[in-house]
Amino acid sequence: MKTIAAISFALFGLAPIAASAADDVMIVYDGSNSMWGQIEGVSKIEIARDVMADLVETWPQSTNLGLLAYGHRREGDCTDIEMMIAPGPVERENFLEAVNSITPRGRTPLTAAVEQAAETLSYRDNPATVVLVSDGVETCQADPCALAAQLERQGIAFTAHVIGFDLSREEHEQLACIAENTGGIFVPAENADELRTAMTQVQAVIETEPAVEPEPEPEPAAEPEAPEQTVSAPATATVGTNFTVTWGETVNPRDWVTIVPVGANEGAHLSNRRVENNDSISLRAPAEPGLYEVRYVLDEGSRTLASTPVEVVEAEQTVSAPATATVGTNFTVTWGETVNPRDWVTIVPVGANEGAHLSNRRVENNDSISLRAPAEPGLYEVRYVLDEGSRTLASTPVEVVEAEQTVSAPATVIFGTEFTVTWGKTVNPRDWVTIVPVGANEGAHLSNRRVENNDSISLRAPAEPGLYEVRYVLDEGSRTLASTPVEVVEAEQTVSAPSIVRAETTFTVTWGETVNPRDWVTIVPVGADEGAHLANRRVESNDSISLRAPAEPGLYEVRYVLDEGSRTLASSPVEVVAADAPLDDGAGLSVPATAAPGETVTVSWTIEADDADRRVALARADAPDFTWISAHRVGAEQETEITLPNEPGKYEVRFLDISSQSVLGRAMIAVGD
Template identity: 60%
Template structure:
């Protein structure tokens, strides 16, 4: 059997196959610019490399492995997709070296990259399973939902399991449809620990032998009885508890949608499993909604509970000025959701724009770093749900000044003393380069 595992947000897509030899794997590596985004101050590209290192450390030595990368050579080219390493016996050091050398740059041709890998693995001729882990959605004018329908329809047995990594809840539907169209699982993961658990769960699922198909159930005269409960109100972007009676099937799901939405509509959704309840996140847009329990078989709503989503409020404070590149303190009111974030952006920047950002967690303040470019900025408190700015405060970033001194001459290979004025930020650095070298060299 051929299994295709695509991991793109961590930045990684894993494609495992067993057509001619059990355990063949093609890794599709997401090198789009969004990989420079940070989670709790750590760039996602670093999280991706660490995750790949952990994966390689436990992967069987007999497994054939290959690598496809996209978005790493041209900033705006949607066709920037490359087979970086052909499928072959595992060489962990060489593989990790190639992964570490890929730098995020371009766009996210997610659909074309999965199609590229599928073609190399002859998905029309043999069963194929895709596991997609993504930190972003398609931005190359392609429709991954339509692609997944095509792959499922034209392939021998094409299944896609999807892990949405560090995505806003309203973005889940753009990836969840891939799993739904191909009979796979959709698992949200909001941090490195949840990602590791989700990858492990999917890996264990793929490793299990395929079950014998279950016989079609006899037609039922009536739908099963079901009840669901939720609070009468919830704040936009906040978590709230939902509970239900005994699940009909573990693949059934719960979701929150506007009142009167069509059958089968969903935003974020969660499989019920064997549980009787869990937390879900309220949409960013206030209004009248309903929480639904939906049968996986036929997308039939068995139970619904009304809920009004109220507008969320927050306040934020920061100093009026800060020196470029320096740290400054930011405080805010009680967090709406621990995955909300604070950032500093130019005045008038589009909603959802960010430079460096920090999750609010359960705290009420932390330090941010001022941009290197002087000018007028604002510090924002942003809902993780929908990227909606709840509060903002202006701040002027002033030009930083520093002085440095060194001897006029030094012998090649020798040590020499360097001194400088008060540091702007402890992470600033000193170096020696040829005269006229580019900035950042």
Template identity: 35%
Template sequence: MRQLLSAVLLSVCILLPAAPAVRAQGDETPAAILVLDASGSMWGQIDGINKIVIAREVIGGMLQDLPVSQAIGLTVYGHRTRGDCADIETLIAPGLDTRAAIAEAVNSINPRGRTPMTASVVEAARALRHTENAATVILVSDGIETCEADPCAIAAELEASGIAFTAHVIGFDVADPEARAQMQCIADNTGGQFLTADNAEELAQALEQVAVAPAPVATPITLRALVEPDMSAPVSPLEWTLFDADGNQVLDPTRAPTLTAQLPPGSYRTQVLRMAQDSEHGASFTVEEGVAQTVTILLPFIPPATHGVTFTARIGGEDGPLITDPVLWDIRPVPDDAAETEEGNGLIFDMANGSYTVSAYWTVQEVSQEVQFIVIDAAREITVVFEEPAVTATIVAPASAIAGSTIEVGWNGPDMPNDYIGIGQEGATGSDAWRNYTYTRDGNPLSLLAPPEPGEHLIGYFLADGRERIGAARITVTPVEATLIAPETARAGDTINVDWTGPDYRNDYIGIGRAEATGSDRWENYTYTREGNPLQLLVPTEPGDYAITYFLDQDRTPLTSVPITVTALETGVTAPATAIAGSTIEVGWTGPDNQNDYIGIGRAEATGSDRWENYTYTREGNPLQLLVPTEPGDYAITYFLDQDRAAQATSVLNVTPVGANLTAPDRAEAGATIEIGWTGPDYHNDYIGIGRADATGSAAWESYAYTRDGSPLRIQVPDEPGAYVIRYFMSQDRTELASRPLIVD
């Protein structure tokens, strides 16, 4: 019996804790990929809700729980064409700011294709560059591979080739033992987990179990130094460095009297440089999670012949940030004498008691400050304060650009971490001031996407701190045009040619939807403009008035539309009025015979995928052979379009019972061979089996023989004594037609 198989496939990475105050041992952070099944079977239902709706809600919740430091991307399969095992596309590469784009993309997908589960895992691993960085995926599947690939073997190969490739597998409403075994193998071969879920709540719980990992708790540790024997605080400036158990430096050298750091559990060693004496001292310690502690290093007393004076230049105040540009120091005793000149910041000099004048020259800003000070029997710190310089930036960009196009923008500015160049309508405030943006770290000149709305805009340089715009240039965004040529009418489910002109930006597409539709309902079906001109567009299955529209990929902006009227199909089904359960009948039909259209049989009152318990594709001929279900009752034989499983013509069929009878001895010796007589339908692969009286499933036949081998059949009795049952099984669904007891001595 043919069965419609489908799969729900998701993938995310195991969530990582936020970075601690110290540097991590590696620079590569594992990324995540979400692989979504958009095959036609996603329209199937669980508890009255379509699987695609369940997937959207679960994915939306998962995205909200991801930390901002987690990179994530999106791969989709089966969302564009039918019967195409190569219909796989990474829509969004893994990144930190992709959540809104992923949620929008998932909510706009309409399932329609096949289930290339193995190839999708390979595509996800490729998008994650799993041979270079750690890669973790989660597969949530309700069926087995349908594109003639071996996911178990591929999983093992990916695990062997990657740094840290892990696949967790969740069986979603899966009863097929073969499918479960296949999923278990994928998880085992990659070091992942295999879980099961039968509804939306269990799916969300299973995803949380494998996707959310608790972050280790960083513990506050204070490092201090005391001078023996009186345990006083050292006068000399100190510079602290911190290493982990493997000798990796986890903290940049820091000058401070004491040092406090948030450290994850582990073993560490600290080293402190006593700068005035140029001597180093160290200590080892262990951090336990949640146990704060103070680590004390004892320093020997060294009588100073001179006193250490530290010179620092800061911006805005004595607690302001250190100047990182070159600073030139000119130090003179009072009364004036020969000057000592040095370049740097945070310099330390051993100085005798006396009065001094120091002049600090900030070379980049070309400004200087002078300070007088006295040294009396103690080290001290001299801080020279400069006013904070005004920060400005300039933008070099074209005077005009076509809506939706990509332009080059040159810039000059501070290029602080996360500074960015943004474009927005002139006069806009707040976050509306940057409709699109690109970080300055991406280069100079950099590429910037023009908004889809024509009008006067500003390209601005924005500081990451405070989102302040410190420079701007005006640009006029001009309209972008497009045209469409398509038939005025088409039959439901047909494929039509559409001629077009337009910008053909990456991921622009032509969509068809109801004339009055809004939002994502404006495209029930669509094709990317990159597919050619003219391109082929699939007409929806419901008759009515529709619009064909050219959409920019950016914000799904419509450029132009043409109307089209979708007319009803002429379809029909011819079948007998009655049939015996399990038999095969001939069904005649009329209809479009689109690729993968099929004739299905299901209960008269059934809905969703239950409307076809058995089916045969229309391409198999006319009339075609259709297998009748095993349960008696009223059924409907229906012509289904492949698109959206739209039901067309229907014929009613009454299925009558089928019977069978068995004759066999009441007792037999263990291991003996007995003869069993039978009467029954003798359908292809019907069989007689012997199993324990209380056995279920495949355990109901420990030994068996096919009815095609004649009557009576010779079957060997099981080797273990006990109460058994001889049963007549129909091949379809292993349906039991007749049984009789057997005692094995």
């Protein structure tokens, strides 16, 4: 009977492999970042968890099942491989709990993971089959094709079947060699259904494979003469520190040096690096103290040419922090001598798992750093954590206590206006104050500002009246420390403009008391959407402004618009007429539409005589209303003659009431060449 030594779940959606052909099975589960990719709107990790639930539900009790995961704990770490469940009878709840705890984070050390699974199940002593299903290729500078050839050579009967899921043609070629080098099959799959079909095909191949008869051991061949090599390293190294390794003349630039436990199998490695064209490199000592050896390993066949013992010793470390810290505040952490600049300090609940962190920072080359206290009061501990293996070297308890805070604001404010907010002592300069509807969710905000080093700030009231609350919000966790109610009330506003204006001329707009200097007035077609505008200007600190009429005649409205929410508070209708259209406000003015330069024309009106001071004036079309080129004082007569300028252009005849400073009529006259 052929043993399935490992199944690599680099994706998801696998139908359970019949265990009738297996005694021990190791699932190598992909926790790399690519598992967040989606297929038909569902992430691969979610689908994988569902399929794993089906798998363990139907797994026969006659066989053993184990779980090995990679890429799920640390970003960018090619040694992130973890045996989560040793092979044994399936305990469904424990197995699924372990699977569901895997959160994709890191890289894809595919080669090392398959190798570790094979080593765990003693592939050199037992027939072994690997079923590898992957949505990506190796990302840790390892050669899976070479490994497959090595496992085939060294194993009793090693076979790898490979399913390439959603891969490019080039990526297919990079994975197909694994199957080719071990006598297995390679099957591409583009979607979940094809993946299930591919698994069925591989399963059928496995179930029909005949039992492997051990081949007679060949006569021992003469060992090729090994190149002479030496390797040197310090006799002792502290856990997690970098140390220098040197060697004799390089055999091949792709050879590598590594540190492993004394007596580890050939090809094993923890921290390792290619020798390239160097004569020395830096290695990282493991996280656990003990007896190790540094090896110079030949790339061809992963054969050790030289080794030297290294004792990895415990690091003595201390860490200090205040006994108490207020929620959300920054506090100082100090420690003894830095082990490795990439180590980090963090604050976590007392008893949290190794590697857990809330707020954390690298120690780098500092002797102290600032950490942020969590948002929730309680018992915590500050830890100095070794980067290698995320192992805690020292810790100290810290009680995080509640912050006392108050916040004050006016009981009522007008919508869109600025109002002042004050508070008690600032907890953290990055905290913020905001105004939200009463009962809004934690962290919600409309208008908000950082408190910084102030003791008061101004907020903008929302555009809609109603009941609100001003909150002082802790930046850490967006938690509300204090709040006060504020009623936002409607603003009364009016806006005025001429009822008729000519196209592309300027006209004056006035309004009541300004709500906010950043509010604006605009002219838009009647019924235009809220926030629309053609010509518009901020009201600033004025009580009137000039707007320019649109080029197209029609019915428009002038609006006073609240800057907060672009809400219209008041409007007034305006008819825009053609640029040369006469405008009459009771004068009944009649003027020729065109005339020659210097020509004398007759102008008449119908308004009755009055004791007021009235004039019929000639002015350039764009001149202010009460300036003119010539003017005729009006008495009882109802017409006069006006001599036009010699310069061609557009002019306007105006009937002016000087007493009331009003224009009772106006008409355009074009003076041609």
